[in-house]
Amino acid sequence: MKKKMFSVGLLGLTLLAISACGSSGKADPKEAGPAQDLTPYGKYEEPVEFTIGRGVYSGGSLPEGMTIEDNTGTKYVEEMANVHAKVAWESQDTAQKIALSISTGDIPDVMIVNRQQFKQLVDNDLIADMTEVYEKTASDHLKEIYDSFGDIILDQITVDGKLMGLPLTSxxxxxxxxxxxxxxxxxxxKDLPKTKQEVYELAEEFVKQDFAGNGETVGLSMGTKIAGTYNSGYSLNPIFYANQSYPRQWIEKDGETVYGTIQPETKETLEELSQLYKDGVIDKQFAVRKTEDLSALVSSGKLGMLFYPWWAPYGDIQQAIANDPEADWIPISAPEDEEGNINVTQNDPIGGVIVVRKDFSNPEAIVKSMNLSQDFIYQLTPEAKEFTQQEIPDMKTRWDHILVQVPAQLDFNDITTRIYTALTEAIDDGSSEDLRLDLLPVYNNYEILQKDGPKSDLTAWGDVKARLDGEKASFDERIKKIDVNFFDTTPTMDTAWTNLVKLEDEMFVRIITGEEPIEYFDEFVSQWNKIGGETITKEVNEVVKGQ
Known part of the structure; x- marks a missing residue:
């Protein structure tokens, strides 16, 4: 993205017409709007208002008397910078609404878009160059967040040397x-498993001894998205990674960028899993189970092993203990590969892109709002702390990235490590004085469990288990990061990718369940290449080599 972008055909003619006519009939910035103020925290003498399109708030009920436009978080920005946000539209289906906004030219001043929408907007010169605004207006804290990802995050939305938006972070x-x-x-x-074989043997032992009873014990289970997911759970990613197989990732091999799913290492892993299925170690019903069925396996005490991120105790595992107080769970990084590494693929750091309408007179106001929102959410400044204490003295209201003017998920790439370190230091010191406001509940829950017992409060148990045990395991010293060369889309992906992914998912299930022999993998690879995969691979390499 930083040097070359594929042109997107969707809505092309319509967008070109909009670009020529001007967006949504907005006034020329030279004719309207207060003078720009590129300082991170400068306050405008006259109010600056921007409109925003956003998804529907899904964080539960708002405090009485508050709305997404008018709440303590938005008031802080208004008081400190004289910047106001007006919701242009709020939609359950933001992708459809954004597409409609683009096609009709009724574009709000700010939107959060996906990669394809971002390309459309850039290709048709509809969004603002944010290079100078970011350099001069972004707070040190905001810049530190992006810097924690290295060059990869801002480079992906830099086009011809211009920063064309601000990314949400993953x-x-x-x-x-x-x-x-x-x-x-x-x-x-048995001991805690380290290798892939030890994981298999432990799962087999669980089934053999039938700890769930009535012959209902399941060794391993997963969703039908068997590998290649991130931050979702119920996959077998770690097993594939231990074999140097990286499904659904574009990785480097012999100087070329290749698709991990079609590599021999994936075939090898599928053959192993197929044998485990035959041996009764893998859940015989996994192919027909929905997410709620997998949850029920855990909560009912029929599954004693699962692959899931650090936050598993907030859900199904917590319910398992509610149903069986004797149950206990521990997280580890496993399995390791033959060299003792825990292979983990690099995640796509971009969760969306904040874009600003090209004709908007004060794009720096968006960045000011983001600066102040971060300060408010995490209580980073004396001003934010004082304002919060005045507005919500009991400090019980939960504030997150939704209740701000620009609902941007922003955090450090290594935030799990930072949070774990901060919490353990506070616990060791016996004081929560230096903790971020959002971490106080975890510290308080730890104190509750220390006083009343480790399972006296299951909500507290889940919070502490996730934040301490889970987050600690997530940065195991054996972890080896596997670089991913490409996260974007190509022209052929726009038309063929959905069918290719469906074909891939079906292949995994068919081979593991024995519906197809392992030789079917080679047939799949051939078909994958024929119906677009080969062309996509060429397009990906063209982009990667052009960067």
Missing amino acids: IGGQQDLLWIRKDWLEKSG
Whole structure:
């Protein structure tokens, strides 16, 4: 993206017409709007208002008397910078609404878009160059967040040397861990598994000893998205990674960028899993289970091992303990490869792009709002702390990235490590004085469990188990990051990718369940190439080599 972008044909003629006519009939910035103020925290003498299109707030009910336009978070920005936000539209289906906004030319001043929409807007010169605004207006904290990802995050939205938006971040440390029923492990007489074979053997032992009873014990289970997902759970990613197989990732091999799914290492892993299925170690019903069915396996005590990110105790695992107080769970990074590494693919750091309408007179106001929102959410400044104490003295209201003017998910790439370190230091010191406001509940929950017992409050248990045990396991010293060369889309992907992904998912299930022999993998690779995969691979390499 930083040097070359593929032109997107969708809506092309319509967008070109809009570009020529001007967006949504907005006034020329030279004719309207207060003078620009490129300082990170400068306050405008006259109010600056921007309109924003956004998704529907899904964080539960708002505090009484508050709306997404008018709440304590937005008031802080208004008081400190004299910047106001007006919701142009709020939609459950933001992708459809954004497409409609683009096609009709009724574009709000700010939107959060996906990669394809970003390309359309750039190709048709509809959004503002944010290079100078970012350099001069972004706070040190905001810049530190982006810097924690290295060059990869801003480079992807830099076109011809121009920064054309500000990315939402998708943080690291969200890979799948191996969560194990500790009580079952102790009954089995086995040690914590390290290798792939030891994971298989432990799962087999769980089934053999039938710890769930009535022959209902399941060794391993997963969703039908068997590998290639991130930050979602119920996959077998770590098993593939231990074999140097990286499904659905564009990785470097012999100087070329290749698609991980079609490599021999993936075939090898599928053959292993197919045998486990035959042996009854893998759940015989996984191919027909929905997410709620997988949750029920865990909560009902039938599954004693699953791959899931650090935050598993907030859901199904917590419910398993509610149903069986004797249950206990521990997370580890496993399995390791033959060299003792825990392979983890680099995650796509971009969760969306904040774009500003080209004709908007004060794009720096958006960045000011983001600066102040970060300060407010995490109580980073004396001003933010004082304002919060005045507005919500009891400090019980939960504030997140939704209740701000620009609902941007922003955090450091290594935030899991930072949070774990901050919490353990506070616990060791016996004081929460230096903790970020959003971490105080975790510290308080730890204190509750220390006083009343480790499972006296299951909500507290889940919080502490996730933040301490889960996050610690997510940055195991054996972790080896595997670089991913390409996260974007290509022209052929726009038309062929959905069918290719469907074909891939079906192939995984068919081979593991034995519906097709392992030789079917080669047939799949051939078909994948014929219906667009080969062309996409060429397009990807063209982009990667052109960067």
